[in-house]
Amino acid sequence: MSIKRSLTSVPLRLSTLAMLFFLLLGTQVYAANPEVSDSEEAISAGKSVFNANCKTCHQLDRKAVGPALRGLTDRRSIDWAKKFIRNSQALIASGDADAVGIYNEFNQLVMPNHEFLSDDDVMNLLAYIEYGDKADPAAAAATGDGAQVAGGGAGIPSEYLTIILGVLVLVLLLILIVLGLIISILTKYLKNQQLDAEDEEFINQKSDFKKLFRSDAFVIIITTLVIALVAKTAIDELYTVGVQQGYAPKQPIAFSHQLHAGQYEIECQYCHTGVELGKSANIPSANICMNCHAHIQNVGGQEGISPEIAKIYAAVDNNQPIEWVRVHNLPDLSYFNHAQHVAVGGVECQTCHGPIEEMEVVYQHSSLTMGWCIDCHRQTDIKSQGNEYYDKLVQLHSGSKDALKVKDIGGLECAKCHY
Template sequence: MKKSMERPFILKHFFLVFLFLFTFTTFGQDAEESDSQGDSGTEEVAVEGADPAKGKELFNSLCAACHKRYKDAVGPALHGVTERRDMDWLYKWIKNSQELIKSGDSQAVELYNEWNKVAMNAFPQLSNQDIDDILAYTEEPKPEPKTDVAAAPAGEAQGGGGISTEIVLGLLAIVLLVLSVILYLVNKTLNRFAEANGVPVRADKPKGKPIWVAFAENQFLVLVAVVFLLLAVAWGGYGFLMQVGVDQGYEPIQPIHYSHRIHAGENQIECKYCHSSARVSKHSGIPSLNVCMNCHKQVAEVSPETATEEYSKEFYDNEIQKLYEATGWDTSTQSYTGETKPVKWVRIHNLPDFAYFNHSQHVSVAGIECQQCHGPVEEMEIMYQHAPLTMGWCINCHRETNIKVEGNPYYEKIHEELSKKYDVDQLTAAEMGGLECGKCHY
């Protein structure tokens, strides 16, 4: 009796080939090359015997309010000044420019008139060595912009000889397609060979009753299925309705990119410097662009260290230019043109109209930090809604937060009575009436 021929188990070999190709392509990729930093560390100092590092500290603390190194601001750009002026003249001008102008020095008078007769601050406390350090810093060559790795083509990100991920995946897909075709052809050929030699191929099992027919004939299974279906619909509908109006994680794109990471994080600007009305008003308020210009009259570009892989230095500089266009600030004349454009900011945190929330009550009276509701804003590149801002979330906060009674005569007066009533040392906002409906809905 002839034995029936089983279909060959080719999947085992197919899996081994796939594993080999995956391992080869993974470990065969070139390692990412580090960016070249150039030979900036070997450049000569423009002023002999000076320390540019100390000069940078002095420049940032004394000069940066009116001067930039490579661009005109309130005063002229300082890069190349040692070539335009004599060092002895620079010492006199920096220490007391008005005295030099009154002496009738032609260069001093010409410079004073050229820059709209804006008086330069006197710095008699600076020594000649201090001035040398500052000038050594201002004379450093302008750094070349870093290549934006994120914007570079995929093939270039791995270096000149690397293979991009797209090419590897494409080749792997082609190989898998070819192997599938080969598997089909081999299987078909073996079946024909078996039939030609009279070897029966394993027959398929006889078809039974369709599963849906068997299910429909079983009334118990139908009843159980209907009950589970109704429960699933009810649970899903409840979950969907409970998420209506909950925008946790909402992260809209603003017309001007504002990085809280840079302002509140790296520069440690206090939240209430921009959102000043949060101290005294129900609303935190949208900062006026004039608040931005308090700093950005001078800060026209960011430092290269501020850039990230996703956001380059050029990107941040372009966003500052959008601010200038909106306020009508002319960097060449350091004045306003009067031609302004509205900035349509996108609101992120928005409570329902029937819910009352007062920022000043929480910020000034309760002393709650902004991060408690808004999350770690100092780490956010793009601002998003950190908390759900639901009723349950607010109630839990009132139940867990102790109020501050010190320095508040009203709270001090009733603290003793309420402490005895609840048998506690500290009173929460809930025990002070923070769960009453009328506190937030009226």
């Protein structure tokens, strides 16, 4: 029986599964120990253990904070691996040459104990290390299975209004040009005809532009254009009220999501601990930062650490919170629950926040307007498979030919978001 632990249910741990250990960098093609199962069930269960305990500091095929793990059971015995995973410090204290060598190679970083892992957990973990995710994980899509929802505010987009206004002005100019050509052709034709004195005087009269500019038609046309331009400008400004797309405030500490979430593949839930449990994702405290930086940056003391990381130490030493600047803001009249979307709906972080793992400085990727949310609810299929929460809803929807979408379970009801 495997134990699946999320980062919110297990005390925050620096490296996660043992293994700040195995693997000295070298060839990474190994014959795995035959005692390790290669079944899909074992690999899947091992991946859950790895993601909850190891992924913060380890990767399978390349060195990160700790060594690459693939081929561990070829280089070490399973009994040794179990001891190191559960209590690496005890193995190091016993004088084991391999354990001491790895401890020194990785700057004497202390890996937390994992005595809560059962034998089945460890064996499943080893199965995942040897056989799991051999394809390049970077090829996987980062945005999840949900529908890709672009922009989208309510009403007519500003771009459409600009196009409509431009077309109207162009049509008006074409009409004036055509009328001018018709008048010119008719005038030339009539001048060659036998006309009476009154008609000839009318044909030969000179254009009075002052009279044209004072005419009712000209005044109406100009007034209409001015009103249209003012109206368009006002509508454009109204649509931007409360919309902060692209907002990227300067933070008190220059934290790089590209480095942490991208290069080191730290799960969002490791720092934003409330995302699966409540309405807010939670802004991480300095203590969460120190789970890693207390070990990574303290080699040789605090001397030589970067000024940005020094700010973390200062916040902890002075018992003062880091005053992060909120990037994503919704109006007070709107209700959004992260747990409902992430834990129940299975929505990926990138669906709303964009390619967060590529951002050196975090910015608001989506508009987060009401129209944007409604479009998402209209287009996104419900991930009902294996989720008992939706069983009754799926049964009620069984008579429809279309897939069950968020709009079908009340996703367009006003009271869902406005309370």
